[in-house]
Amino acid sequence: MMWLTWRQARIQTLVTAGLVAAFAILLLATGPHLVTLYRDSSFATCHRGCDQDASNFLNQLASSSPYHLIYLLGALLLVLLPVVIGLFWGAPLIAREVESGSYRLAWNQTVTRERWLTVKLGVLGLTSMALAGLLSLALGWWASPIDHAAAVGGSGGFQERFFPTIFGARGVVPIGYAAFAFALGVLIGLLIKRTIPAMAVTLAVTAVVLIAMPLAIRPHLISPVRTSVPLTTADIQGLTTSANGTDLQVLAGTPALPGSWVLSNQVTTTSGSTNLGAVPAACQPSTNAGPKACFSALAAKHLKQSVTYQPASRYWSFQWLEFGIFLTVAILLAWGCFWSIRRRLS
Amino acid sequence: MLWLTWRQFRVQAAAVAALVAAFGVLLLITGLRLASLYHASRLAACHHACDQAAGNFLNQLASTAPYQRVYLLGAALVYLLPAVIGLFWGAPLLARELDSGSFRLAWNQTVTRQRWLAVKLGVLGLASMAAAAVLSLILGWWASPIDHAASSGSAAGFENHFFPVVFGARGVVPIGYAAFAFTAGVLAGLLIRRTVAAMAVTLAVVAAVQIAFPLAVRPHLIPPVRHTTVVTAAAIREIHGNGPGDVLTGVGVGNSGVPAGAWIISNQATTASGSTTLGAMPSACGPSMRDFSPCATAIAAKHLTVTAVYQPPNRYWPFQLIETAIYLAVAAVATWACFWLLRRKLS
Numbered sequence: 001m002m003w004l005t006w007r008q009a010r011i012q013t014l015v016t017a018g019l020v021a022a023f024a025i026l027l028l029a030t031g032p033h034l035v036t037l038y039r040d041s042s043f044a045t046c047h048r049g050c051d052q053d054a055s056n057f058l059n060q061l062a063s064s065s066p067y068h069l070i071y072l073l074g075a076l077l078l079v080l081l082p083v084v085i086g087l088f089w090g091a092p093l094i095a096r097e098v099e100s101g102s103y104r105l106a107w108n109q110t111v112t113r114e115r116w117l118t119v120k121l122g123v124l125g126l127t128s129m130a131l132a133g134l135l136s137l138a139l140g141w142w143a144s145p146i147d148h149a150a151a152v153g154g155s156g157g158f159q160e161r162f163f164p165t166i167f168g169a170r171g172v173v174p175i176g177y178a179a180f181a182f183a184l185g186v187l188i189g190l191l192i193k194r195t196i197p198a199m200a201v202t203l204a205v206t207a208v209v210l211i212a213m214p215l216a217i218r219p220h221l222i223s224p225v226r227t228s229v230p231l232t233t234a235d236i237q238g239l240t241t242s243a244n245g246t247d248l249q250v251l252a253g254t255p256a257l258p259g260s261w262v263l264s265n266q267v268t269t270t271s272g273s274t275n276l277g278a279v280p281a282a283c284q285p286s287t288n289a290g291p292k293a294c295f296s297a298l299a300a301k302h303l304k305q306s307v308t309y310q311p312a313s314r315y316w317s318f319q320w321l322e323f324g325i326f327l328t329v330a331i332l333l334a335w336g337c338f339w340s341i342r343r344r345l346s
Numbered sequence: 347m348l349w350l351t352w353r354q355f356r357v358q359a360a361a362v363a364a365l366v367a368a369f370g371v372l373l374l375i376t377g378l379r380l381a382s383l384y385h386a387s388r389l390a391a392c393h394h395a396c397d398q399a400a401g402n403f404l405n406q407l408a409s410t411a412p413y414q415r416v417y418l419l420g421a422a423l424v425y426l427l428p429a430v431i432g433l434f435w436g437a438p439l440l441a442r443e444l445d446s447g448s449f450r451l452a453w454n455q456t457v458t459r460q461r462w463l464a465v466k467l468g469v470l471g472l473a474s475m476a477a478a479a480v481l482s483l484i485l486g487w488w489a490s491p492i493d494h495a496a497s498s499g500s501a502a503g504f505e506n507h508f509f510p511v512v513f514g515a516r517g518v519v520p521i522g523y524a525a526f527a528f529t530a531g532v533l534a535g536l537l538i539r540r541t542v543a544a545m546a547v548t549l550a551v552v553a554a555v556q557i558a559f560p561l562a563v564r565p566h567l568i569p570p571v572r573h574t575t576v577v578t579a580a581a582i583r584e585i586h587g588n589g590p591g592d593v594l595t596g597v598g599v600g601n602s603g604v605p606a607g608a609w610i611i612s613n614q615a616t617t618a619s620g621s622t623t624l625g626a627m628p629s630a631c632g633p634s635m636r637d638f639s640p641c642a643t644a645i646a647a648k649h650l651t652v653t654a655v656y657q658p659p660n661r662y663w664p665f666q667l668i669e670t671a672i673y674l675a676v677a678a679v680a681t682w683a684c685f686w687l688l689r690r691k692l693s
Contacts, residue, residue: 011543012546015546059596060596063596069561073557084549087545088542088545088546092542096542195541195542196434196438196442196541196545197357199433199434199542199545200358200361200434203430211419215415265409
């Protein structure tokens with residue numbers, strides 16, 4: 001049974017494993033040099049007030065050839081892997097047997113259809129999780145100098161590991177994504193019973209879930225921390241107005257919250273309104289009073305800077321929480337497979 | 347024949363059309379708001395030296411809810427559409443008939459296999475190009491205020507329309523991508539003769555080409571322009587150093603002679619002899635630096651030059667047309683290969 005499962009899945013498995021291995025070799029080849037660059041940078045020996053050293057290191061990496069590219073490619077691959085697994089491992093698993101009719105013979109032998117499903121779901125599901133785990137581990141090792149520097153402040157196109165696009169390419173969540181996409185593909189294949197439509201639906205659902213999760217769900221997994229501090233002249237970085245001089249917006253510098261995920265950074269009045277009123281006379285271009293007078297006039301409005309964020313200490317809570325959610329959904333989908341293979345197929 | 351082609355193809359066609367339509371509606375709703383934001387901003391009324399107004403407009407958009415997301419989603423969709431077309435329209439077109447054996451009956455009637463292929467390739471190929479064109483056109487309209495602002499300097503994650511990621515999501519190149527992906531899918535299906543395997547190969551080929559082309563081929567389509575600036579104390583804007591060794595690794599100058607809206611391929615400081623090793627960091631630039639000007643003078647004394655390699659902004663449309671022509675030529679070769687294989691290889 002194991003042998004047949006392997007025979008039926010070997011091409012997909014070998015191709016995906018080959019892809020992961022090729023990328024791992026690329027990481028292994030460039031990683032040691034990245035570590036050397038990190039050791040040689042002033043950031044490695046810096047203990048406090050390291051903002052400048054961190055951004056110097058990141059800017060240096062951004063301008064030396066392969067690192068930024070590999071960094072982006074890695075994030076892309078880790079998002080693509082679950083999609084590929086759902087599409088090419090999950091969806092055809094049952095749909096192909098149903099479509100070709102081979103299930104009528106295969107599932108009415110001494111080995112029951114439930115046992116077939118158990119073995120196939122178990123072996124391929126665990127393999128897909130293992131591949132995603134390996135890729136995430138390799139990329140996490142490779143990017144550790146970058147993530148360490150970016151935690152102080154993103155620069156040169158590198159973001160801290162809590163940032164939405166990077167979060168899903170580190171730690172344990174890729175394993176959850178892989179399990180989810182695989183189980184989803186199998187269930188959709190079982191329900192639709194035709195390979196190509198099942199693949200299309202799997203692609204659409206996986207893409208929607210992977211896009212909606214960071215935008216709509218993840219920010220609210222744990223309720224974010226809100227702080228509100230009076231805005232001082234030192235925090236003001238600039239202002240924008242509409243052409244007729246109303247609709248004032250004040251841009252404030254990002255607060256020093258290293259490694260945290262800043263969800264919003266807004267300047268409001270003391271009552272919490274985002275309507276900041278008229279532009280002070282000192283800030284009108286016609287006055288030509290210079291930035292200092294303008295910024296003092298803005299500070300005299302007693303504005304507040306309201307920041308909503310998820311603190312850096314919650315990173316691993318978020319990782320495990322999201323992993324748990326995807327794994328639970330994957331288990332529910334697997335249960336759905338067992339239920340429908342008994343009920344829906346004669 | 348057209349009727350059967352439509353019957354076999356209507357589900358895929360409807361799915362892709364629905365995707366394009368749904369995104370089109372989203373773009374229409376947010377696009378009108380974006381246009382009014384643009385008209386209310388200072389950038390719309392600005393005629394020269396608009397860098398600051400453009401930067402303000404882009405920063406404002408980045409902090410206003412949906413625009414940055416729609417911008418990124420649009421680029422992602424334009425890149426995804428050819429892959430989806432290759433995967434779900436191209437690869438199964440012949441592979442499914444070969445897989446199921448229905449080709450033995452279908453291709454030995456009065457309508458020859460070449461005519462079947464011609465009709466299917468024609469109808470679906472034109473449909474895929476039309477889908478890509480519509481998506482690119484709507485996105486181009488939606489993003490025109492952003493592209494206009496970004497042409498005088500990128501800010502807040504919005505890049506100018508010559509920048510590699512944005513380039514492939516604007517203008518006519520998406521049409522070439524769609525034609526290429528579709529014919530590559532059909533050819534893969536004809537060669538491999540198994541649907542799922544053909545889809546996997548198509549995905550791999552399309553992804554590899556889409557990643558490799560902007561990195562390896564596009565910069566060299568027309569030889570780039572080189573502009574060399576001598577580093578003077580007044581022109582220095584940034585200095586990059588390498589900590590413990592106190593090595594100077596990079597110098598940035600304010601006006602490097604690169605026109606706004608150009609695609610900058612590299613911007614490298616070198617010594618007078620052309621070496622990229624810039625030597626030791628001057629002592630005036632150490633961590634205890636109080637004033638920037640002695641440091642800038644010390645760096646200027648090294649007689650460095652900054653060489654910018656770039657594609658000027660007026661080459662944007664030649665690049666679009668050349669790249670589209672290349673993809674269409676590859677699609678034509680793949681089509682020819684399909685006809686050749688159909689005659690020779692299949693009994």
